[in-house]
Amino acid sequence: MRALSAFLSGGLFGAGLLVSGMVDTTKVQGWLDVFGSWDPTLAFVLGGAILPMAIAWRYAQGRAPRLGGAFPPQTDPRLGRNLVLGSVLFGAGWGLAGLCPGPAVASLSFGGWQGLTFLAAMLAGMAAAPPVRGWVDGIADAA
């Protein structure tokens, strides 16, 4: 059941990314391009996505997930260097190629060799992240 629900959620996510145009790197880069011909589409996508999720968070209060377990607790509010450094690195890559992890997977079937290349590099980056995190923590501890 958990896998079926996850499959449906992933499918709906993929359909939404396709319908919204977020698999098109020119739309993503167009939104980030405030000095060029700015494309507002991504703002509508993010706004549209936050709406049902805000309702879901509210509904979740005082309840439990349908398939058992508990809802993820509100995260530790500490910000930390990994959050900031990681987001800056991610944003730079996102701007450079116009792809983030969801669309990189969703567009794999039609994205050609470029999509495969980006995804392979992204997965390698994910595999390299734990040692990089340790390295960042080491530098901070030494300082």
Place this chain on the structure above:
Amino acid sequence: MIEQDWIWGLVGGLMIGSAAALYLLVNGRIMGASGILGGLIDGSGRKDWTERAAFVLGLLVMPVFLVPLYDSVNTHATQNVAILVVAGLLVGVGTRLANGCTSGHGVCGISRLSLRGIVATVFYVLAGGLAVALFKHVLEVI
């Protein structure tokens, strides 16, 4: 069709948010693409790998059935291998360091008014804007 882009953006956004709501309310998990994928890659998600793999499979397969409904679907990604590799590495390392990407921090975090989600989003949008400004308008390589 250009003038209707925002409507499709909104419709697609509502679908993305509904997918996240389904994953939260039924499975009790945050729908973050980088976290779900990353847990499969670095082994941290070994105990619930079927759930993660099922999500990734749905994400990968669903567009296959929808693409024929469009005249043409194109990611318009750059042909520059170096840019694709560098950008992919940055996205992979960055999202795992930050513990989230556009879906986890952006959609799931902001909707919960999570400070971490909001701060992460501010930083990746700023960095993305700077990257586009630098590489498109100054260096003119993208």
